[in-house]
Amino acid sequence: MQRAIAGDAAAFGELIARHHTSALRLATVILGTSTGTDDVMQEATIRAWRQKQSIIADLGFRNWYLRVVTNTARNSRRASWRRSNLEMRAAVSEGTLSPNTGPADPAELAVKSSEREIVLAAMNQLKRNDRTVLALRFFEQLTETEMAGVMDCSPGTVKSRLSRALVRLRKQIEPLAKVTDP
Amino acid sequence: MSRNIDNFDNLDDAHLETILRSIGAELHLQHTLQPIQAERIVHVTKARKRLRAYAITFISICALVFATPAVRAAVANWFGIGSTEIKISPNLTSLEPLSDCRSGNETSCTFPKIDQALAEINGSSAAASLGFALPDLSTTPLGKQVRFATMPEGGVLVIWADNSTLWLHSVSIEPAMLLKKLGGSGVTTSAVNNLGDAAIAISGPHWLQTPHRKILATNTILWVRGMNEFRLESNLPPDQLINVARELDDQFKLVEMP
Numbered sequence: 001m002q003r004a005i006a007g008d009a010a011a012f013g014e015l016i017a018r019h020h021t022s023a024l025r026l027a028t029v030i031l032g033t034s035t036g037t038d039d040v041m042q043e044a045t046i047r048a049w050r051q052k053q054s055i056i057a058d059l060g061f062r063n064w065y066l067r068v069v070t071n072t073a074r075n076s077r078r079a080s081w082r083r084s085n086l087e088m089r090a091a092v093s094e095g096t097l098s099p100n101t102g103p104a105d106p107a108e109l110a111v112k113s114s115e116r117e118i119v120l121a122a123m124n125q126l127k128r129n130d131r132t133v134l135a136l137r138f139f140e141q142l143t144e145t146e147m148a149g150v151m152d153c154s155p156g157t158v159k160s161r162l163s164r165a166l167v168r169l170r171k172q173i174e175p176l177a178k179v180t181d182p
Numbered sequence: 183m184s185r186n187i188d189n190f191d192n193l194d195d196a197h198l199e200t201i202l203r204s205i206g207a208e209l210h211l212q213h214t215l216q217p218i219q220a221e222r223i224v225h226v227t228k229a230r231k232r233l234r235a236y237a238i239t240f241i242s243i244c245a246l247v248f249a250t251p252a253v254r255a256a257v258a259n260w261f262g263i264g265s266t267e268i269k270i271s272p273n274l275t276s277l278e279p280l281s282d283c284r285s286g287n288e289t290s291c292t293f294p295k296i297d298q299a300l301a302e303i304n305g306s307s308a309a310a311s312l313g314f315a316l317p318d319l320s321t322t323p324l325g326k327q328v329r330f331a332t333m334p335e336g337g338v339l340v341i342w343a344d345n346s347t348l349w350l351h352s353v354s355i356e357p358a359m360l361l362k363k364l365g366g367s368g369v370t371t372s373a374v375n376n377l378g379d380a381a382i383a384i385s386g387p388h389w390l391q392t393p394h395r396k397i398l399a400t401n402t403i404l405w406v407r408g409m410n411e412f413r414l415e416s417n418l419p420p421d422q423l424i425n426v427a428r429e430l431d432d433q434f435k436l437v438e439m440p
Contacts, residue, residue, distance in 0.1 A: 025211055028210075028212070088209065111204045119201045139203070139209065169198075
């Protein structure tokens with residue numbers, strides 16, 4: 001990371017490549033769609049390169065980069081008007097997970113695709129800030145302290161935002177889970 | 183049929199969190215552009231540093247105006263190559279002029295190809311313009327080149343009988359310029375090994391946007407060698423075109439280039 005801060009483009013590029021999937025996933029959640037994430041990723045990378053000397057060592061490169069991506073995606077015009085339409089990858093079914101994030105937890109493998117669909121549909125009903133906090137905690141599996149660094153707020157604020165987001169998610173899940181198909 | 187799922191009747195926090203984690207692992211992401219390998223960035227970035235030095239020498243524009251394209255060019259190497267930024271938009275399912283051509287709209291059907299309306303020059307002038315003698319370019323399956331032309335963006339265009347073209351220019355071409363390759367969902371990009379310092383293949387019809395014009399393009403190989411950029415375009419299939427590019431690059435290795 002020191003080399004990246006000093007302007008070593010190769011080192012910086014390696015770090016960007018290493019955290020590309022995490023950053024892309026976060027941008028997708030904030031935008032509410034996978035469409036247009038290229039623009040956000042490019043803009044975020046440009047910003048990150050410009051601001052490389054302001055990398056916060058305590059935060060670590062990944063979380064600092066996620067902060068840049070978060071702010072860029074939030075400022076994107078796409079994020080302000082698009083209705084969230086997050087989707088699962090095609091051909092995902094029970095027991096066939098091939099996760100973007102590494103080997104799956106056995107408990108995750110046991111999750112039914114219908115459960116994922118309902119929870120994701122509920123997430124799509126949430127506001128951007130709620131989706132963001134849920135994505136940082138559960139998709140990127142950051143601790144509350146790390147989330148505070150990414151969101152530039154106190155761990156206490158993270159805790160309350162996460163709690164409220166989960167409550168709102170449950171409220172959205174309830175009607176979706178009891179829907180009767182025609 | 184009821185979709186009332188047992189787990190949701192008494193959904194505990196732990197299971198909800200497990201579901202959320204599994205969603206994160208399987209969320210649909212648009213992996214249209216991948217960061218290029220760092221190894222390739224090194225070479226291009228060295229060229230970029232020199233390019234920036236030239237830019238400071240030759241261009242006196244205000245720092246803010248200059249900084250934007252320079253920084254954009256520096257990081258473009260993660261999403262493009264040399265002076266070219268590659269943008270693939272999945273929304274662009276059909277390229278405008280192609281659909282206009284099909285519908286008989288001749289006005290917008292006539293977007294130029296790269297070799298249209300250019301001033302032709304002879305081989306000596308081409309060498310003088312580039313600053314080095316061109317190697318023998320007749321050894322590839324494209325055959326003997328028939329024409330040379332100057333490009334409004336700078337550099338020289340070599341045009342073969344089958345309308346395949348090779349655009350050579352220095353990376354110091356208009357330092358503030360950034361070419362843009364724009365393509366729809368049918369366009370694919372891939373890194374090419376063993377070609378120059380870094381190379382990318384773009385297959386499918388797409389736009390090349392320059393500060394001077396918007397060009398309709400087809401299969402293209404872009405590569406960088408030292409301070410020079412090469413853009414080979416042809417109707418040949420991408421695999422064959424890559425081989426042609428390697429053969430041409432081998433010829434350029436034999437000449438002394440800046």
